Amino acid sequence: MAYNFSPDSEPTTRTLLRQVLDTAVPRTPRRARSTRSGCWSLHSAQRDLLETPSSRRQRSQTKMTARRRSHTATSVDRLARVQASGHLEEQTPRTLLKNIILTAPESSIVMPEAVVKLVPSPQVVQPSRRKSSRGSLELQLPELEPPTTLAPGLLAPGRRKQRLRLSEFQQGMDWGHLSQEPRENADASSLTSSLNLTFAMPLQPQSVKRPGLARRPPTRRVVDVGTFLQDLRDTSLTVAPPGESHRTPVATVPMDTVLEDTQPFSQPLAGHSPSVHHSLPCPSPSGAKEVEGAASRRTRSSGPGLQNSYSGPGKPAQLLARKMEEVEAIAMGLPNTSSVSGEDGIEPLQNGVGEEAEESMEESMSVREVEKAAEEQGSARAEEPEGHTEVAAAAGSLGAIEAKEPEGSSEDEDTSASPELPPSTPEFLRTRRLQFPEPAPPPSTAVLPSELPKHLSARIPPRPRIPGSRPRQDPNKAGLNHYAKLFSFYAKMPMEKKAEEMVEKCLDKYFQHLCNDLEVFAAHAGRKTVRPEDLELLLRRQGLVTDQVSLHVLVERHLPLEYRQLLIPCAFSGNSVFPSQ
Amino acid sequence: MEEEEWSEEQQRFSYLQRLKAAVHYTVGCLCEEVASDKDMQFSKQTIAAISEVTFGQCENFAKDLEMFARHAKRSTINTEDVKLLARRSHSLLKYITEKNEDIAQLNLEKKAKKKKKLEDENRNSVESAEAGVEESEN
Numbered sequence: 146m147a148y149n150f151s152p153d154s155e156p157t158t159r160t161l162l163r164q165v166l167d168t169a170v171p172r173t174p175r176r177a178r179s180t181r182s183g184c185w186s187l188h189s190a191q192r193d194l195l196e197t198p199s200s201r202r203q204r205s206q207t208k209m210t211a212r213r214r215s216h217t218a219t220s221v222d223r224l225a226r227v228q229a230s231g232h233l234e235e236q237t238p239r240t241l242l243k244n245i246i247l248t249a250p251e252s253s254i255v256m257p258e259a260v261v262k263l264v265p266s267p268q269v270v271q272p273s274r275r276k277s278s279r280g281s282l283e284l285q286l287p288e289l290e291p292p293t294t295l296a297p298g299l300l301a302p303g304r305r306k307q308r309l310r311l312s313e314f315q316q317g318m319d320w321g322h323l324s325q326e327p328r329e330n331a332d333a334s335s336l337t338s339s340l341n342l343t344f345a346m347p348l349q350p351q352s353v354k355r356p357g358l359a360r361r362p363p364t365r366r367v368v369d370v371g372t373f374l375q376d377l378r379d380t381s382l383t384v385a386p387p388g389e390s391h392r393t394p395v396a397t398v399p400m401d402t403v404l405e406d407t408q409p410f411s412q413p414l415a416g417h418s419p420s421v422h423h424s425l426p427c428p429s430p431s432g433a434k435e436v437e438g439a440a441s442r443r444t445r446s447s448g449p450g451l452q453n454s455y456s457g458p459g460k461p462a463q464l465l466a467r468k469m470e471e472v473e474a475i476a477m478g479l480p481n482t483s484s485v486s487g488e489d490g491i492e493p494l495q496n497g498v499g500e501e502a503e504e505s506m507e508e509s510m511s512v513r514e515v516e517k518a519a520e521e522q523g524s525a526r527a528e529e530p531e532g533h534t535e536v537a538a539a540a541g542s543l544g545a546i547e548a549k550e551p552e553g554s555s556e557d558e559d560t561s562a563s564p565e566l567p568p569s570t571p572e573f574l575r576t577r578r579l580q581f582p583e584p585a586p587p588p589s590t591a592v593l594p595s596e597l598p599k600h601l602s603a604r605i606p607p608r609p610r611i612p613g614s615r616p617r618q619d620p621n622k623a624g625l626n627h628y629a630k631l632f633s634f635y636a637k638m639p640m641e642k643k644a645e646e647m648v649e650k651c652l653d654k655y656f657q658h659l660c661n662d663l664e665v666f667a668a669h670a671g672r673k674t675v676r677p678e679d680l681e682l683l684l685r686r687q688g689l690v691t692d693q694v695s696l697h698v699l700v701e702r703h704l705p706l707e708y709r710q711l712l713i714p715c716a717f718s719g720n721s722v723f724p725s726q
Numbered sequence: 727m728e729e730e731e732w733s734e735e736q737q738r739f740s741y742l743q744r745l746k747a748a749v750h751y752t753v754g755c756l757c758e759e760v761a762s763d764k765d766m767q768f769s770k771q772t773i774a775a776i777s778e779v780t781f782g783q784c785e786n787f788a789k790d791l792e793m794f795a796r797h798a799k800r801s802t803i804n805t806e807d808v809k810l811l812a813r814r815s816h817s818l819l820k821y822i823t824e825k826n827e828d829i830a831q832l833n834l835e836k837k838a839k840k841k842k843k844l845e846d847e848n849r850n851s852v853e854s855a856e857a858g859v860e861e862s863e864n
Contacts, residue, residue, distance in 0.1 A: 669810055670798050682797050686790065 162241035166248075625652045659683065677712065749784075750777040787811060805829075 156164075629649045633640040640648075666679040677696070684690040689699060700712050753776050757768040794807040805826050812818045 665810060665813065666797065669794065669806065678797065682793060685793060 158238045159236065159241065162238055162245065163236075165245055166241060625649045625656075628652055662686075746777070746781055749781050750774065753777040753780060 626649065629645045629652065632648050633645055662683055663675050663679050666682050667673065667675045670679070681690060681696045684696060684699070690696050697713055700709055704712070750773070754773050757773050757776070760766075761768050790811055791803045791807050794810050795801065795803045798804070798806070809819065809822055809826065812822050
């Protein structure tokens, strides 16, 4: 009987119980088979034990089947008697535990001691003093991965996000204090059978081979309580007033990293180089803020967004040289020190920068801004339109920005084009933004029915250039930036900037071509508006819609429900079908 | 039953083969012309490849034309459909439109001629009828 540790390093409940049964010395069952029903009413301690395993069981069910078979094969002979009694084909933790109870001797119940440590290295936690003293059955169980069975009443079922809280909690707690509770629970139980389980970390091999889709064991870091508490203080301080204080570039470094890391309790300390974070100055924090989408918050969020652009690529060398503690100390010491002029200069930039996703633009901006803070108003105004257009390109969808959009685009674009553009760009971009949450570009053509009537009605002119202003991108072309980024994301290897630009150009031509086709199709049918039939024709020509695969199938496959019900009205609750238009 | 289907299949297959052979022959002739024109030789594989591609494209064209006609809610394929099909390449489109105009003119002329003929015939028939009537009357 060997520990069959499958290559998967996570010991799940069932394996653990299996192993317990394997290692347990078979003793005479204390109860007859008829008491199986009685065994179902396990006492509360074990029930608590079971609750968490069952919750975890659901998670790891798929892993169990393979292991189960292997285990049942080995231990069949051993538990022949026990198996004969119950329906052990199910092999649920409950049944396994029941068998354990059957075979376990009488002794006082001690809650299994779960180890809540964040050390990934395999450690064998010594069983507590009480357990070792007993001569009763001592079962060495490997630690349950999210260690929760310790005090079910005290700790929530283990989640990784709470592990830091747990660690602190435990460090402050006495072991004996904890174990008293389960004992009380146990005593209150009806059954007097006992379990003497100790949980210990399994002797995991250092190099765990992970087959294809197995999950990586969570990397846990040693928590230093002092730094952790300081972190808590700092994060609470920095997150709470996001845009008001810390306008200085120095102060934004901790915020920078804190904001970019979506997990609130992750360690922004010196372990990770700030350069890693600075290489992505804005997309993540701006991306995080996109979700919120309130106009008022825009200025606030753009503040830190600005600050990030200030701090990030502006003075990378200096920031790298500093240690986090020093920076934080300085940040704490500088409350709301923002020059008024700088603030004015920041304001339009805030509105302009907003929800940007362009790194290059930000870098160029920030480099300039960092140097002269108060005198940037002139260039700030000039950059504002660029910011507007970039904002237009970004995937964030804020109504306020849309309102700004027409202003920006109308000031910048030619007057000849302006009457057409302002009404068209918001719609176009709005529908573009609606497209963004979509999964992949090919289905985007299916979305075009809603988009195209507006798009085609306003022809987009070639981008005019106002002399004196920086070369801006066509706001509609900049919308392709998102697709280019998607492309580079799925490309599985890093892409050059030029390659991205090429992709953008190709996408631009492609979409123009598609829209031309659609227009021609509509004209061919004697119509002036593009209708879904035109799109079906287009998709048919592309080969996406065939005799086997109809448009409806594609729609159902790729579109989210909100769009799908525009094309295929479906019945909602109450069986009221929305009328098809 | 199965034999019927099988024979149908065979017929269709042989039909396809004949068509392909015809296309191949035509492509060969054209290639010979071009070869004599440009003083370059065409290998057999090239001609075979071109004819295969042509055949495949013809299939595509036919399907597209049918789709276009159906899209315009017609049951006959029109010159409009052909123009839509050829819009990709500019030169081809120009050529086709020119030809289209020529044909349209021809049609007009034909129609004009036909109208005259019809009128003449009508007159003749009327005259003959009148003559007949007169004769009968007389």
